[in-house]
Amino acid sequence: MEKALLGDKLTAFLELLQKPVSSEEELAKNVRMALECIAGQMKIGKVEVCRFAPDSRLRAQIDRHTVVLYQSDALVGDDALELTYRSDDGGAATLSYYPVKNYRWEEEEQRELLLLGNLILWAFRLIIMGDLLKRTATMDLAGGIPNTAGFIGRLAGVIAQGRIEHYTGFYLNTHNFKYVNKVLPHQNADEVMWLYIRQLLSGIEEDECVARLGGDNFVALIRNENADAFIRWVSDINVRYKGDSEEKVFNFGATIGAAQLKEIRNPGEIMLRISSAYQAARQKEGNDVVYYNEELYKEMMRQKEVIGEFHRGIKKQEFVVYYQPKVNTQNKQLCGAEALVRWRKPDESLVPPMAFIPILEKDGSICLLDFYVLDKVCAFLNRCIREHKPLYKISVNFSKRHVENPHLVNEIVNVLDSHRVPHELIEIELTESEDAKDYIVMSNLIDKLKAEGISVSVDDFGTGYSSMNMLKMIHTDILKVDKSLIPFGRFNSDNQKDCIMFESIVSLAKALGFQVVAEGVETLRQYEYMRDAGCDIIQGYYFDKPLPVDEYLNRLLFGQYS
Ligand code: C2E
Numbered sequence: 001m002e003k004a005l006l007g008d009k010l011t012a013f014l015e016l017l018q019k020p021v022s023s024e025e026e027l028a029k030n031v032r033m034a035l036e037c038i039a040g041q042m043k044i045g046k047v048e049v050c051r052f053a054p055d056s057r058l059r060a061q062i063d064r065h066t067v068v069l070y071q072s073d074a075l076v077g078d079d080a081l082e083l084t085y086r087s088d089d090g091g092a093a094t095l096s097y098y099p100v101k102n103y104r105w106e107e108e109e110q111r112e113l114l115l116l117g118n119l120i121l122w123a124f125r126l127i128i129m130g131d132l133l134k135r136t137a138t139m140d141l142a143g144g145i146p147n148t149a150g151f152i153g154r155l156a157g158v159i160a161q162g163r164i165e166h167y168t169g170f171y172l173n174t175h176n177f178k179y180v181n182k183v184l185p186h187q188n189a190d191e192v193m194w195l196y197i198r199q200l201l202s203g204i205e206e207d208e209c210v211a212r213l214g215g216d217n218f219v220a221l222i223r224n225e226n227a228d229a230f231i232r233w234v235s236d237i238n239v240r241y242k243g244d245s246e247e248k249v250f251n252f253g254a255t256i257g258a259a260q261l262k263e264i265r266n267p268g269e270i271m272l273r274i275s276s277a278y279q280a281a282r283q284k285e286g287n288d289v290v291y292y293n294e295e296l297y298k299e300m301m302r303q304k305e306v307i308g309e310f311h312r313g314i315k316k317q318e319f320v321v322y323y324q325p326k327v328n329t330q331n332k333q334l335c336g337a338e339a340l341v342r343w344r345k346p347d348e349s350l351v352p353p354m355a356f357i358p359i360l361e362k363d364g365s366i367c368l369l370d371f372y373v374l375d376k377v378c379a380f381l382n383r384c385i386r387e388h389k390p391l392y393k394i395s396v397n398f399s400k401r402h403v404e405n406p407h408l409v410n411e412i413v414n415v416l417d418s419h420r421v422p423h424e425l426i427e428i429e430l431t432e433s434e435d436a437k438d439y440i441v442m443s444n445l446i447d448k449l450k451a452e453g454i455s456v457s458v459d460d461f462g463t464g465y466s467s468m469n470m471l472k473m474i475h476t477d478i479l480k481v482d483k484s485l486i487p488f489g490r491f492n493s494d495n496q497k498d499c500i501m502f503e504s505i506v507s508l509a510k511a512l513g514f515q516v517v518a519e520g521v522e523t524l525r526q527y528e529y530m531r532d533a534g535c536d537i538i539q540g541y542y543f544d545k546p547l548p549v550d551e552y553l554n555r556l557l558f559g560q561y562s
Pocket residue numbers: 324339340341352353354357366369370373397398399459460483519520521522539540541542546
């Protein structure tokens with residue numbers, strides 16, 4: 001017996017088993033052929049393998065299945081010879097040999113069969129592990145759904161089948177997970193995420209797909225006819241969660257970017273469309289859905305171009321600082337200026353800040369620009385000192401994106417000191433933040449700047465997110481009332497109401513001890529009104545537009561408006 005096995009048949013068996021394969025099915029086919037080589041000699045009636053895999057985040061369900069690897073034509077006995085392999089995660093694979101009817105293997109034969117059985121199980125183990133590895137690379141383990149790579153693979157498959165037009169692509173950012181993370185411990189928040197994803201999946205069809213990009217960002221591929229229902233579904237998902245305490249219900253909505261998928265050549269185009277749509281949706285407020293269109297794409301490209309150009313422009317020093325005088329309301333004396341940036345393009349055209357600052361704000365590059373401006377302002381003040389020009393305070397706008405920088409105050413102080421500019425010659429203009437939590441950070445920042453002798457003003461007061469509460473919480477000395485609140489302007493429709501609002505803001509600010517600056521004063525009438533309402537300082541076209549540095553230097557020599 002042994003002699004025969006060690007001969008050609010064993011060689012053929014081993015060769016078949018070792019052939020490279022790419023799937024479990026292929027391996028099973030080779031194993032069947034390998035078993036066919038030895039079955040007659042070894043009196044094998046049937047061979048099967050039963051696999052058991054526990055549930056895990058890679059497989060959402062327990063997986064148990066039996067595969068018949070070999071079945072002879074002869075009748076089969078029922079006394080099996082079994083061999084089991086157990087894995088660390090509680091999984092197992094059992095290989096069972098059944099002899100042909102009325103045959104019993106001798107001990108020697110049993111040993112041989114078990115040895116070969118071990119080789120078969122090893123071959124399966126290798127292919128399963130390889131498969132697992134592939135899945136790990138394409139799966140989001142914490143969510144149990146595909147990750148970006150998995151999603152892209154899926155898109156490539158549907159594109160290759162020529163069916164991509166039948167689907168709508170989505171990019172979703174789920175609302176409310178910040179809150180969940182705040183109220184639940186980390187692990188429980190993960191469980192809520194897991195439940196949320198199960199809920200999400202329960203609303204889609206078999207051929208549709210939801211994948212997780214990371215955090216609370218998801219992408220999805222949904223059949224066109226289901227797209228509207230999907231939007232309604234993800235806009236209002238309730239997750240019931242019972243941790244250690246009483247049951248909580250979390251409601252989730254989403255910001256949604258969607259794209260129809262006509263004329264798609266590769267997955268990259270889909271990702272670009274849905275992320276552009278999402279970016280646009282994010283700029284709106286609330287549970288908005290934005291569908292991709294050509295315009296949106298062009299706008300995205302324009303923004304990208306501005307950011308690219310910006311970095312080149314900074315290197316080439318294309319940004320110039322203009323100075324808009326501030327005037328004391330009572331005696332019409334010049335008392336300072338605001339530094340306002342312009343972009344002088346190589347063709348000498350002058351680009352106003354509103355054409356690029358909002359884009360740089362989004363991207364964070366604004367921080368670089370603000371320091372560039374501060375540096376130019378300090379160089380200018382240093383020149384005034386050296387040339388014995390009259391010295392007035394200059395205010396510089398700092399975006400709220402800086403609030404995230406813990407070294408901000410040091411970095412500002414370093415710029416001032418490197419130009420030997422006395423700190424009291426600089427004022428930093430900050431706008432308020434939407435988030436009350438940021439008040440604390442902002443008020444710390446203001447305190448630190450003030451401790452350095454640098455003054456701080458709150459810009460655009462009365463718009464956006466300004467709240468009365470902020471006046472109490474932060475210790476600035478100067479409020480700049482936004483120009484939209486100035487009565488008797490070109491666009492004001494109800495001057496009486498505007499006056500009531502404006503006067504109450506001014507009297508409140510004055511009562512709280514703030515110095516009040518009014519911006520956007522364009523006419524004599526407005527000037528007189530501001531003066532009588534109690535504004536301390538005026539900045540506006542009535543006195544001066546923002547001036548190039550040389551013109552501003554000229555103004556310094558007069559210092560008095562008529
Ligand atoms: P802002 O800080 O509110 O600056 C005042 C804006 O009002 C300036 O526009 C100024 O030219 C304009 N203005 C002043 N007086 C009048 C007036 O009488 N009538 C009218 N209609 N407008 C008046 P500008 O220079 O176009 O700047 C726009 C915005 O760009 C600024 O608004 C500020 O938010 C931002 N910005 C400008 N330079 C910088 C900078 O260096 N850094 C940052 N972060 N933002 C800047």
